[in-house]
Amino acid sequence: MANPKRKWSKARTARARSNWKLSVPGLVECPQCHTKKMPHKVCKTCGYYNGKVVVQSEEQD
Numbered sequence: 001m002a003n004p005k006r007k008w009s010k011a012r013t014a015r016a017r018s019n020w021k022l023s024v025p026g027l028v029e030c031p032q033c034h035t036k037k038m039p040h041k042v043c044k045t046c047g048y049y050n051g052k053v054v055v056q057s058e059e060q061d
């Protein structure tokens with residue numbers, strides 16, 4: 001019985017792979033200093049997370 005060499009063409013596979021993970025992870029605004037930060041990460045600017053100082057920077061007193 002005739003058997004297809006591959007299910008999808010190489011071009012179709014390459015096209016699909018070229019669109020893989022094109023979207024960048026979203027940025028959310030920090031409620032403390034209103035700069036863009038990574039979601040679910042401590043803000044690099046003010047060191048705040050969930051309304052508390054998590055990472056203390058040398059600038060703050």
Ligand SMILES: [Zn+2]
Nearest residue numbers: 030033043046
């Ligand atoms: Zn911040």
